[in-house]
Amino acid sequence: MGKLVASDLIAAIEDYAPLALKEGNDPTGFQIGRRDKSVERVLVTLDVRPETVQEAIEQNVDFIFAHHPVMFRPAQNLDLSDPQNQMYADLLTHDITVYAAHTNLDKTNGGMNDWLAEALQLNDVQPFNITDYQPLIKLVVFVPESHAEQMRIALNQAGAGHIGDYQACSFSTTGTGRFQPTEAANPYSGQAGKLEAVTEVKIEVMLPAVMQAQVIQAMLAAHPYEEPVYAVIPLANQQQPIGIGRIGQVAQSMTVRDYAQFVCETFDLTGLRLISNDPDKMVQTVAVVGGDGGKFFPAAVQAGADVYITGDVYYHTGHDMLAAGLSVIDPGHHVESIVKDKMTQVFEKWAKQRGWSATFIKSQQKTDPFTFIFNAK
Numbered sequence: 089m090g091k092l093v094a095s096d097l098i099a100a101i102e103d104y105a106p107l108a109l110k111e112g113n114d115p116t117g118f119q120i121g122r123r124d125k126s127v128e129r130v131l132v133t134l135d136v137r138p139e140t141v142q143e144a145i146e147q148n149v150d151f152i153f154a155h156h157p158v159m160f161r162p163a164q165n166l167d168l169s170d171p172q173n174q175m176y177a178d179l180l181t182h183d184i185t186v187y188a189a190h191t192n193l194d195k196t197n198g199g200m201n202d203w204l205a206e207a208l209q210l211n212d213v214q215p216f217n218i219t220d221y222q223p224l225i226k227l228v229v230f231v232p233e234s235h236a237e238q239m240r241i242a243l244n245q246a247g248a249g250h251i252g253d254y255q256a257c258s259f260s261t262t263g264t265g266r267f268q269p270t271e272a273a274n275p276y277s278g279q280a281g282k283l284e285a286v287t288e289v290k291i292e293v294m295l296p297a298v299m300q301a302q303v304i305q306a307m308l309a310a311h312p313y314e315e316p317v318y319a320v321i322p323l324a325n326q327q328q329p330i331g332i333g334r335i336g337q338v339a340q341s342m343t344v345r346d347y348a349q350f351v352c353e354t355f356d357l358t359g360l361r362l363i364s365n366d367p368d369k370m371v372q373t374v375a376v377v378g379g380d381g382g383k384f385f386p387a388a389v390q391a392g393a394d395v396y397i398t399g400d401v402y403y404h405t406g407h408d409m410l411a412a413g414l415s416v417i418d419p420g421h422h423v424e425s426i427v428k429d430k431m432t433q434v435f436e437k438w439a440k441q442r443g444w445s446a447t448f449i450k451s452q453q454k455t456d457p458f459t460f461i462f463n464a465k
């Protein structure tokens with residue numbers, strides 16, 4: 089097992105959720121501490137609050153991964169009577185490095201809004217409010233015939249070969265591979281100084297360029313050769329659209345009112361806010377942007393959503409949504425706490441693939457500032 093350094097973990101996160109995808113002035117990315125910090129224990133959280141930092145200290149954590157950036161309102165001074173400033177001081181005193189992936193994680197494939205769409209059991213999920221196009225690449229790898237099936241499985245599991253509604257897409261051709269090991273080699277087959285000819289399979293798969301590092305790593309792990317031969321080819325014919333939100337079809341059509349109830353149950357909420365002129369309308373197409381996505385509602389209308397799910401809807405924006413004939417479900421911003429489960433799973437997968445000896449801990453703090461009080465009368 090290898091030692092993990094903060095900069096390696098950050099590089100992996102930025103491969104997964106490239107900084108180039110961030111919205112406007114979002115202060116996403118590196119927050120506090122040292123990039124050369126050795127990392128054994130990582131806390132995964134939605135928010136970094138004073139209680140989260142206390143938890144990190146108690147848990148002996150070296151690195152905090154958060155969805156929300158820590159310094160939304162930059163400090164004007166470092167007067168430690170301010171709890172927010174004391175929190176920065178606690179992080180520095182305990183040498184804890186903090187990193188946040190925000191709107192880039194919202195947009196990226198397999199990020200926040202895909203997790204929410206998955207939790208909502210949406211089908212045919214596509215991005216909406218398209219702002220970027222991500223290039224695709226082709227990986228070509230040559231393996232001995234005996235290892236072709238295991239290689240195809242490894243490539244698929246690492247995220248290659250997903251095209252639209254199809255997965256495990258690949259193309260294989262069989263041919264003859266030739267090589268001559270030198271005296272310095274430790275060949276899987278063949279002898280030093282003797283030209284070898286073996287039956288090999290050429291496997292070709294497509295993948296998003298951002299997945300290159302993880303797929304190559306999986307390919308090398310599944311390959312029996314000392315020096316695997318492979319090629320990475322940029323593709324000009326196809327690109328993957330990237331948008332902040334996701335839109336998809338409900339498994340079973342139901343009324344807006346029933347769908348609101350379903351959202352309550354899905355995210356284990358005490359209640360939510362419904363904005364709708366017609367709660368008895370049937371729902372087929374649902375758009376979602378976790379967090380504060382009120383400003384994206386025209387894009388949800390344009391994309392054909394019957395219902396738009398987003399948090400923090402502002403009073404006057406609610407009027408505009410009604411005027412546009414859109415039904416909106418506001419389940420609150422805290423549904424994004426799904427990041428704790430999902431990002432922990434992603435980190436654990438990377439640790440296994442890359443041989444990192446690190447422990448990933450989900451924060452137990454509930455950082456939703458809101459509580460519902462029901463009228464008892």
Ligand SMILES: [Zn+2]
Pocket residue numbers: 156378379380421424
């Ligand atoms: Zn958020």
